[in-house]
Amino acid sequence: MKMVKSLILGSAAGLIAMSGAQAADLPVKAKAVEYVRICSLYGAGFFYIPGTDTCIKLGGYLRIDTTFNGNVYGGPAWSGDLGQGNRYRDYFASRSRLALTVDTRTATEYGVVRTFGQGNFQFNNFGTGNPAALAAFPGGASNALNTAGGGYVAVDQIFMQFAGFTFGKSVSAFATPWNGYPGNNNSFLMGGPDYVTGVNNIQYTAQFGNGVSGTIGLDDPTQYGRTSLLNLGVAATPAGFALGAVQATAAGANAYGGTHAPDIVGNIRVDQAWGLFQISGAAHLVNASYNILNVGGTPNNLSEISGHPEDKWGGAVMAALQIKNLPTGPGDDFKIDATYSKGMTKAVVATSGTSPNFAMFGSTGLGGAYQSIGFGQTADGVFLPGFITGGLTGDIKLVDAWGIRGAFNHNWDPYWSTSLWGSYGSVRYGGNALDILTAKGQFCASFNFGKVVSADYSCNPDFNFAQVGMVTRWTPVKNLTFSAEVGAFFLDQKFTGAAILTPAAPKPTAAYEFKDQSTVFLNVRAQRNF
DSSP states (O other): OHHHHHHHHHHHHHHHHHHHHHHHHSOOOOOOOOOOOBOOSSOTTOEEOTTSSEEEEEEEEEEEEEEESEETTTEESOSHHHHHTOTTBOSEEEEEEEEEEEEEEEEETTEEEEEEEEEEEEEEOOSBOOHHHHHTSTTOGGGSSOSTTOOEEEEEEEEEEETTEEEEEEOOTTSOTTTTOSSOSSSOOOSSOOOTTOEEEEEEEEEEETTEEEEEEEEOHHHHTOOOEEETTTTSSSTTOOGGGSOSSOOSEEOBOOOOSOEEEEEEEEEETTEEEEEEEEEEEEOBOOSOOOTTSOOOTTSTTSOOOOOEEEEEEEEEEEEESOTTSTTOEEEEEEEEEESOGGGTSOOSSOOOOEEEEEOOOSTTOSEEEEEEOOOSEEEOTTOOSSSSSOOOEEOEEEEEEEEEEEESSSSEEEEEEEEEEEEEOOSOTTOTTSHHHHHHHHHHTTOOBOTTOBOOOOEEEEEEEEEEEEEEETTEEEEEEEEEEEEEEOOBSEEEEOOSTTSOSEEEEEOOEEEEEEEEEEEEEO
8 A cells, every 4th residue: 555655656756747848848828817998989888899999888778767647757647548547547657677788889990989878678467457458469368568577679779870870760850859859757758859769860960160060871661760641441341241340439441551761850059058059850651552451451352453542741849948057056957949840740649659549437417427538539531432533542641740849947956856848839731621522621521420429519630738747856875766757648539528438448339529638647667877
């Protein structure tokens, strides 16, 4: 045993000696350690990607909020189960979101090359427990993304900038820097455009000096440029349709065709120490699919041979103003924008998502009526096939809209701030309800068909809306904010009298009085930026 131990120890000593000799014969130079370097060229938070001249900033926020008597992020109870006030509605809706942003910048002989992207990881309920609504979600109710262990990823802006050009999903040149957020927390302040989550586009910005710039761009209109184009021949006559197919809170069906042209947008902006002034414009093509469609707007085997109305160009204009450094306090400001559109209602009735249609129910004092109803249908245009008003088939009649919105933002001290915000807007179908050659007359002919109405009934699809609210924020430490927001929405509809209607279930077929409606919401939020 002693001999074995001696052999093992001797072998080990020999190997150590040999390895030492090899190390002495073949010296190895250690690599220099690359430390992260701060990049001060583009503001706080940037650092150099090791081994490159590209600066990167990782950021984002974590946000938790709850809305009472509304949908997530302060969505008013203006449609669906919330608008009906039925027992499928949720009394509150909550969302938890983690937003991650990646911003890279590289200095080149052509200027800074920038890439930016934001992904949102979130989980929420959807403001309703109605099985019909959940089943409509892609893949059915089991994939509604609000199940245990569920959640989903959404994409906001993803774009690249180079030599004055912007490519990708970015804020439209038509929008203001504050989009739909002059001072509000909620994502539903209408009265102007809201491209905060970005739209696929290409843009070019020229800097003229002294804070003056101009931008021109081409936007994909599919999501952010369109509301609906109503084919009023659908569910408007008994030919091929049952009377029960006539909708209670709408007329016709959306008959937009495919995307044939981008929205052409641009702005001139003055951005200086006193504030900002901007004028924007947009051109939007309104193009239909076919004259003959199924109920709901789906095509059939007669669609392609039925013809279609000629395309029409519409558009919108906007003016915006921001005044900074108000005498009311450091950091206080006032923002306002005003928009007019023709055939581009999304520029006025806009949220961070789709444009809403309004269907709100309330109490009534009318004898024999079950409840009251107020509704407003949002559209870019209407057409009624078969009427010789601009061709062998009904031509497109564009819908007008205008809106104004703004906010006053006040800082009480470094920790507390309050914003007062509001908006007002209008949607107008041109012409007269009794003139079948006008947009209003065609809408009413479609809506009135087959309905039993009161003696004092009158049809008018025009509507106004108003919003007002206040949000107060507390920031106990930097980048951590707690806030509470209360808001009200008012729908001023123009129908009079009453009619027997069959709204979406669970509402019964009954007499409903046409009446203005309103609703309020409360939203509470906690947010940590990083």
